Amino acid sequence: MTTHAMLQALADPMGVPFYPRVFQTLGVLTFSIHILCVNLAIGALVLSIYGRYWGDDFWKGLSGSLAKACTAAVSGAILFGVAPLLFMQVLYDPFWYASNMLSGAWVLGFVGVVTAAYGILYLRVSRDCGASGVVSAALFLVAGAIMHALNAQMLAPEKWTDWAVKDGAPSVSGLALHAFEPLRFAHFIVPAVAAAGVFLMLYAWYFSPREDFDKTVLARAARAGASLAFWATAVQALGGVLWLVTLPSEFRFHMNPAFVVAALLGFGLLGYFWRIRGKEDPAASAPGAAAALFIVTLAMAASRETLRGLYLGKWGYTLAAHQVHLDIGSTALFFATFVLGVSVAAWLLAVAFQAGRVPGRWTPGPRMQAWGKASIGILAAWLVVVVALGIFITFKNHGA
Amino acid sequence: MYPVWEVPGLTAGLVLGLIAAFHMLPSHLSVGAMWLNVYLESRAERENRPELLDFVRKYSRLLLIFSYVFGSLSGVGIWFAATLAAPRAISGLIHNYVWGWATEWVFFIVEVVGIFVYVYSFDKVDRKTHIRIGWIFALGSWTTMVVIVGILTFMLTPGLWPQTGGFFDGFFNRTYWPQLFLRTGSMLVIAAAYATVIAARVYDAKVRSTVARAASVFGLGGLALGAACFFWYRASLPAHAVEIVEMLVKPGLRQGMIGSTVLLALYFGWLIVKPASARFWPALASILVLFAGIWSFERSRELIRKPWVIPNYMYSNQIIGADLPAKGVRSEIPAINERGILKTAPFVPKNLREVNDENRLQAGRMVALLECAACHSLQQGGVRSLARIAREKELDADMMEGLLYSLDQMPYMPPFAGTDPERRALAEFVAALSKGELR
Ligand code: HEM
Numbered sequence: 046m047t048t049h050a051m052l053q054a055l056a057d058p059m060g061v062p063f064y065p066r067v068f069q070t071l072g073v074l075t076f077s078i079h080i081l082c083v084n085l086a087i088g089a090l091v092l093s094i095y096g097r098y099w100g101d102d103f104w105k106g107l108s109g110s111l112a113k114a115c116t117a118a119v120s121g122a123i124l125f126g127v128a129p130l131l132f133m134q135v136l137y138d139p140f141w142y143a144s145n146m147l148s149g150a151w152v153l154g155f156v157g158v159v160t161a162a163y164g165i166l167y168l169r170v171s172r173d174c175g176a177s178g179v180v181s182a183a184l185f186l187v188a189g190a191i192m193h194a195l196n197a198q199m200l201a202p203e204k205w206t207d208w209a210v211k212d213g214a215p216s217v218s219g220l221a222l223h224a225f226e227p228l229r230f231a232h233f234i235v236p237a238v239a240a241a242g243v244f245l246m247l248y249a250w251y252f253s254p255r256e257d258f259d260k261t262v263l264a265r266a267a268r269a270g271a272s273l274a275f276w277a278t279a280v281q282a283l284g285g286v287l288w289l290v291t292l293p294s295e296f297r298f299h300m301n302p303a304f305v306v307a308a309l310l311g312f313g314l315l316g317y318f319w320r321i322r323g324k325e326d327p328a329a330s331a332p333g334a335a336a337a338l339f340i341v342t343l344a345m346a347a348s349r350e351t352l353r354g355l356y357l358g359k360w361g362y363t364l365a366a367h368q369v370h371l372d373i374g375s376t377a378l379f380f381a382t383f384v385l386g387v388s389v390a391a392w393l394l395a396v397a398f399q400a401g402r403v404p405g406r407w408t409p410g411p412r413m414q415a416w417g418k419a420s421i422g423i424l425a426a427w428l429v430v431v432v433a434l435g436i437f438i439t440f441k442n443h444g445a
Numbered sequence: 446m447y448p449v450w451e452v453p454g455l456t457a458g459l460v461l462g463l464i465a466a467f468h469m470l471p472s473h474l475s476v477g478a479m480w481l482n483v484y485l486e487s488r489a490e491r492e493n494r495p496e497l498l499d500f501v502r503k504y505s506r507l508l509l510i511f512s513y514v515f516g517s518l519s520g521v522g523i524w525f526a527a528t529l530a531a532p533r534a535i536s537g538l539i540h541n542y543v544w545g546w547a548t549e550w551v552f553f554i555v556e557v558v559g560i561f562v563y564v565y566s567f568d569k570v571d572r573k574t575h576i577r578i579g580w581i582f583a584l585g586s587w588t589t590m591v592v593i594v595g596i597l598t599f600m601l602t603p604g605l606w607p608q609t610g611g612f613f614d615g616f617f618n619r620t621y622w623p624q625l626f627l628r629t630g631s632m633l634v635i636a637a638a639y640a641t642v643i644a645a646r647v648y649d650a651k652v653r654s655t656v657a658r659a660a661s662v663f664g665l666g667g668l669a670l671g672a673a674c675f676f677w678y679r680a681s682l683p684a685h686a687v688e689i690v691e692m693l694v695k696p697g698l699r700q701g702m703i704g705s706t707v708l709l710a711l712y713f714g715w716l717i718v719k720p721a722s723a724r725f726w727p728a729l730a731s732i733l734v735l736f737a738g739i740w741s742f743e744r745s746r747e748l749i750r751k752p753w754v755i756p757n758y759m760y761s762n763q764i765i766g767a768d769l770p771a772k773g774v775r776s777e778i779p780a781i782n783e784r785g786i787l788k789t790a791p792f793v794p795k796n797l798r799e800v801n802d803e804n805r806l807q808a809g810r811m812v813a814l815l816e817c818a819a820c821h822s823l824q825q826g827g828v829r830s831l832a833r834i835a836r837e838k839e840l841d842a843d844m845m846e847g848l849l850y851s852l853d854q855m856p857y858m859p860p861f862a863g864t865d866p867e868r869r870a871l872a873e874f875v876a877a878l879s880k881g882e883l884r
Contacts, residue, residue, distance in 0.1 A: 046791055054446075055446075055791065058772070058774045059537060059541060059772045060540065060773075061540060062543060071547075117561065120513065126521075127521060127524075128550055130521075131543060131546050134535070135540065135543050138536045142447050143448060145529060146450050147448050149450030152528070152529060153526065156518060156521060156526075159521075160514075205792070206791070208448075209792040210795075213794050213796050213807075214807060215448075215449060215792070215793070215797075215814060216448075217449045218451070370610065372611070372612050375545065378544060378545075379544040379548050382551045382552075383551050386552060386554060386555055389555050389585070390554050390555050390558045390559075393555070393559055393578065394558060396570060396578065400569040400570050401569065406568065406570060407569060407570055409571075409574055414574075417577045418577075421577065424555075424584040424588065427588065428587075428591065431591060432591075435617045435622075438613050438616075439621070439622070442604060442614060443604070443618075443619055
């Protein structure tokens with residue numbers, strides 16, 4: 046059986062309910078947020094450990110806040126991990142499933158490793174980021190390595206049949222990982238330090254209006270953050286170039302707009318961080334730095350997606366080949382829910398944002414209160430509409 | 446057909462079952478707990494009893510850690526385990542219900558942001574705003590249930606979907622409503638049982654009593670709703686499923702469901718009468734009883750889907766067994782019968798593609814891995830071990846071969862698919878396995 050025929054035999058015969066480009070866009074968007082959260086989590090945890098063991102009073106004092114940031118970031122990573130997991134399975138089902146089945150034990154192990162790492166983080170690290178912090182960080186790195194290996198295995202369908210067989214018998218233990226690209230893995234992990242740097246700048250910026258915070262500590266956090274962001278990005282740029290030149294030359298990445306734009310933006314970010322680093326008060330630039338980091342991450346995620354297309358295109362696999370069975374109803378349900386849900390989540394975040402910026406208790410003004418009431422109304426209205434639809438369809442399809 | 450991943454003795458399906466049953470606790474706690482919280486927090490505000498907030502605070506920390514650390518990850522665990530148990534089935538579900546899951550995910554965002562903000566803003570915003578955050582969380586998380594139940598029930602009763610292929614035609618099917626309210630009942634029970642654990646750890650005796658009684662009322666109400674909907678659910682099951690219940694659901698599972706319901710009713714009833722007697726160990730025991738009940742229910746629910754993983758479309762061994770004109774899909778059985786399963790499945794070692802005298806047992810094992818291992822262990826023991834079944838029924842290769850001609854005469858098994866030599870090889874493999882001639 047040729048690789049092409051194998052892929053055709055594996056592909057789900059039911060088609061997709063909407064245009065593949067839309068799933069792809071959502072996948073790239075949510076993956077960018079996923080990897081930013083992953084980076085922040087790992088970066089913050091590493092700095093927290095550094096502070097606890099080797100830092101001066103300044104770093105020791107920040108260790109707790111950094112560990113807390115890590116916990117929230119891991120939640121974000123999980124939240125924004127399931128979305129690309131979903132969209133990946135819509136568009137790349139043969140690749141993702143084959144890769145999973147070939148390493149079944151690792152796939153389940155991934156869940157165990159992340160659960161252990163996260164559990165330790167909550168139950169111990171949040172109190173004192175000592176040895177438990179180190180264990181947790183190591184486990185997160187293992188989890189990332191498994192994710193990376195699964196992604197790398199996807200891209201080599203020509204090797205799957207060899208991996209699935211051992212001495213003429215089917216290999217069914219799933220105990221092996223078959224692919225690992227250190228430079229690619231590094232490319233997704235090194236930005237951890239940059240993300241933590243930007244977080245420190247944001248921290249300084251966010252608490253600057255609070256009278257009860259030590260101004261010198263905030264100023265130092267901003268400077269340290271800007272410096273970390275710059276140096277980590279410099280390392281990242283170097284590693285990125287190295288990774289690009291090791292890619293198969295037939296991909297002609299220097300001609301591909303996705304790679305060129307991402308690379309230019311990456312160097313732009315480096316220059317921008319250089320400027321911020323030289324400033325008197327880097328904290329003021331924190332929101333801009335965060336936005337720039339997000340844009341560059343998005344570009345990186347887009348070129349990662351392009352790269353996947355190039356690898357899989359070798360076997361004639363294209364997005365356009367998916368058969369579309371338009372399902373307008375469920376598509377509309379999602380997009381309507383998305384708009385409404387984001388507005389509700391935004392209210393919650395706005396409350397948290399404002400409440401954290403003042404000491405003591407914060408009471409929302411009339412506009413915020415109205416928005417809060419509307420949020421409850423939105424959820425109730427959503428339920429009413431869906432239940433009504435459900436009752437209607439139940440009667441239509443199944444009678445009384 | 447994807448490469449096979451075998452969990453010796455257990456089957457990947459049982460691993461999935463274990464994770465899924467565990468997931469019931471944190472996920473239903475997450476959906477149910479906030480209703481009790483907003484009730485008590487509002488009461489604290491109305492009756493000016495700030496000491497009640499002590500409980501609310503402790504309880505929401507449990508919610509954050511248990512539901513959002515272990516709950517969200519066991520949810521991810523179900524997904525991965527389901528992938529490993531039957532990748533083609535999860536693929537089939539996703540290619541139909543991707544927007545359903547995506548919609549649930551939006552509410553998952555609201556939940557995660559909601560619980561973080563709720564816990565961390567406890568003393569940072571005024572009470573009224575805080576209660577409002579609680580309401581958003583409570584509504585948002587019940588909504589995730591409204592969505593996921595549609596996909597869960599689809600896997601048993603796909604409604605008009607096999608004819609139309611339409612999302613909502615499969616979603617709002619005949620077991621949707623009973624199961625939605627059955628789960629709503631269980632969410633209240635789970636939330637109540639956990640609340641009594643936390644209540645037992647509150648020092649203030651008056652607070653303990655107030656909370657234990659309120660929680661028990663929730664719990665008893667949930668049990669009543671759940672029990673009523675259970676009968677509604679049973680009545681709405683298709684005839685095939687009822688037949689399987691009679692054949693496969695062992696007395697132990699039935700007793701598990703009935704027994705845990707009765708015990709929990711007694712427990713909550715007792716606490717309503719004597720709320721001050723809430724103690725930690727009985728409360729913890731109530732959760733174990735609850736788990737036994739959930740395990741029995743979920744196992745039974747899993748059994749009655751056999752032999753399908755997606756009804757009237759895909760068998761548990763991931764062979765597409767029926768046409769689906771609405772999506773232009775045809776049954777794979779005729780093609781497999783003609784060409785052979787070993788030639789059709791992509792990941793069969795080259796030397797096993799054709800059955801011959803040298804490779805007969807190995808080829809038989811490959812067929813068993815592809816067609817039987819989803820439900821039967823291929824070890825000497827374990828879940829429905831083929832070796833043990835053949836020993837107990839004293840099946841030799843000839844009898845086994847005969848049985849394979851009519852495997853689907855039994856309502857819980859798919860038909861054998863493949864050529865005559867493959868059938869013979871499978872039969873000989875099972876016979877050899879049962880005699881202990883193979884590992
Ligand atoms: C918290 C620990 C985690 C770490 C350190 C981590 C790290 C990573 C890394 C490094 C990649 C890129 C791999 C590559 O392309 O070579 C990745 C991709 C991915 N991760 Fe995670 N991850 C974590 C948790 C999760 C969780 C819990 C999920 C699922 C619920 C998840 C889902 C994904 C998916 C689906 C991709 C591929 C996205 C795509 O290709 O579009 N991750 N992750």
